[in-house]
Amino acid sequence: MARTRVRIPSPLALSASAAALALATGCGSGTASSSSSSAAADGPAQAGKPRVVVTTTWEGAFARAAGARDVKVIVPQSVHHAPDYDPKPSDLAAVAQADFVLYAPFEPYAAKIKEAAGSKAKLVEVGLDNDPDKVKAEVDKLGRLFGTADAATQWKAGFDGEYVRLNQELKAAWPGGTSPTAVTQVFTAWSAKLAGATPVGTYGPEAVTPAQLAELSAKKPALVLDNAHMSTGTVLPDSGARQVAIVNYPGPDLDLLPVYRNAAAELRKAMGAS
Structure with a gap:
């Protein structure tokens, strides 16, 4: 599991950015973008359709496996360790509109981002490990949180089949x-x-x-x-x-x-x- 570290500006600076962004958004200057799907602009999440912001693609994949479809990734996938990545105004906008913010234990900046964006999202710690049993346990947990347990169960069934196939091929x-x-x-x-x-x-x-x-x-x-x-x-x-x-x-x-x-x-x- 890679250690992904992100340099976060001071909470005051982030808060100022968030405020400026809120003003700009109020004037219709744009909405946040996502690497997988667009974040909803306004209004509460529909049942079973949570708006999820994740720190990296690893958390994003867990969220997607659990059934989330509206997923915004903060740290670009091309930035392996992200030591100098600064959240953009669009990141703060996405967090402000999110229902859930997913992060790993070694990514303490998630709470700072949420605080700076003034979000009421639920912070969810995800154990990043590709061990199959741990993956399925995390997907189960997220599916229950998101209200997408059926989608999570369906994904796990497909995952089990693919894992067994790969394991058998490698043993051969x-x-x-x-x-x-x-x-x-x-x-x-x-x-x-x-x-x-x-x-x-x-x-x-x-x-x-x-x-x-x-x-x-x-x-x-x-x-x-x-x-x-x-x-x-x-x-x-x-x-x-x-x-x-x-x-x-x-x-x-x-x-x-x-x-x-x-x-x-x-x-x-x-x-x-x-």
């Missing part, structure tokens, strides 16, 4: 029919589970120390499953392990399934070359 690709050993970054353990690989160690989120390097290399892993969003370069040089870059964040379409498909494709290539 095991070199010599044996589960490969793997060292994972702390936020990519889910991909080892997807491949049916045997975990023999973890590292991160900090860079590997010389002592860790010696310890992990001694375990002779076949694979190193690195976090593409927090990579520190080659993790176990000269170990013979195949390093695979695992992407945690969905794309701008907010579809979580391609994250698993893309990881499976990279894992198949690595196992075929080992």
Whole structure:
């Protein structure tokens, strides 16, 4: 799971921006945009049709899986760590109109954004982990909050089918029919589970120390499953392990399934070359 940090201006500056935006909006200068769907301009959310603002595409994909359709993403998907991202007036406008604001525990700026925008939205903490059991638990939770439990249940059924298919394909690709050993970054353990690989160690989120390097290399892993969003370069040089870059964040379409498909494709290539 990547650590996404956003630099937030002072609450006073944000409040001023929000006030200026409210004045401009009152004059008909425009509405907030969304990477997945347009935010509703006015009025309360319809039953089962919540207006949701999320910090990143990862939370956005969870919201979409749970049945939300009106989803606004604040941090662009192209900004992996977003250390210098400043919310725009359109972001504040979307938060002001939202029913829910989704954020991760390592994204404390969500509360500041909500406060600055004067929103009455419900702040919802989302546990960002692509482990299938954790994903389904979060989707269940959000579906209940949004009033879209039926949509969440339907998504989970499709997810289960796709996950089983990918898992079976990866097991069929095991070199010599044996589960490969793997060292994972702390936020990519889910991909080892997807491949049916045997975990023999973890590292991160900090860079590997010389002592860790010696310890992990001694375990002779076949694979190193690195976090593409927090990579520190080659993790176990000269170990013979195949390093695979695992992407945690969905794309701008907010579809979580391609994250698993893309990881499976990279894992198949690595196992075929080992």
